[in-house]
Amino acid sequence: MCTINMAIATSIPQSGSVECCYSAGPCHEHNFHNHAQCDACPCCRDTCDNANSCIPCQKKRNATTMPRMHESSSNLLALLSSICSGESPENNNAQNTYTMCQLKRHNHAESAWILVGDTIYDATPYIRSHPGGTETILRKSGGAADCTEDMRFHSGRAQREWRKFKVGTLVACPRQSSS
Structure with a gap:
């Protein structure tokens, strides 16, 4: 079974990782989201169509659209270069993986x-x-x-x-x- 980062899975401040949130876990105990509405894969950057109301998917989107401090300097330089050249980060094809x-x-x-x-x-x-x-x-x-x-x-x-x-x-x- 895959594991996901707690910061992405829930807003409970804990460290480490948990099993996929499709199994019983902290997100169920605190009713953070409704799996009947969320069909996103908990193991990758996939987000559901209800991302505005689904907390785990909101967190995933925020985590993947904001530059992160742990990214390599070459990735940050590429991002800055694309912005300065007028390209949007979404159109920087070399960086996009799905x-x-x-x-x-x-x-x-x-x-x-x-x-x-x-x-x-x-x-x-x-x-x-x-x-x-x-x-x-x-x-x-x-x-x-x-x-x-x-x-x-x-x-x-x-x-x-x-x-x-x-x-x-x-x-x-x-x-x-x-x-």
Whole structure:
């Protein structure tokens, strides 16, 4: 079973780690969140759709969007460099990694991310204009399938065009790597 940092799991000031909060633990004892509403993976940066009312997901979002003191100086320099050059940190593709838990949430017309090898692209702008139709993208979005072969079907020009829609890279969720 994976472990998560107590600071992310609950607001109880304790040190160390606990089992996934899907098992009985301090968050249940103090009723910090309702699992019927929260379907986020407790082992990675995945957050539920109710992040405004879900305390553990709020904490995860805050922990992943704010620069942390323990980050290496090269990461902080890259972040500062991207901000100074006019890029937003979200668009700094070299830094962005996502787990399959996070990728699975992007499987609809408002946010359709596709997986090509271990690279994630945002296909949302192409959904309505894709010659193969909306369903061809939505059927494989959210990591439902690896689109490497589909990408090879497209012209070199189309493949180069996709580079600017790179969201990030797929990494293993700690839950999956510990099983």
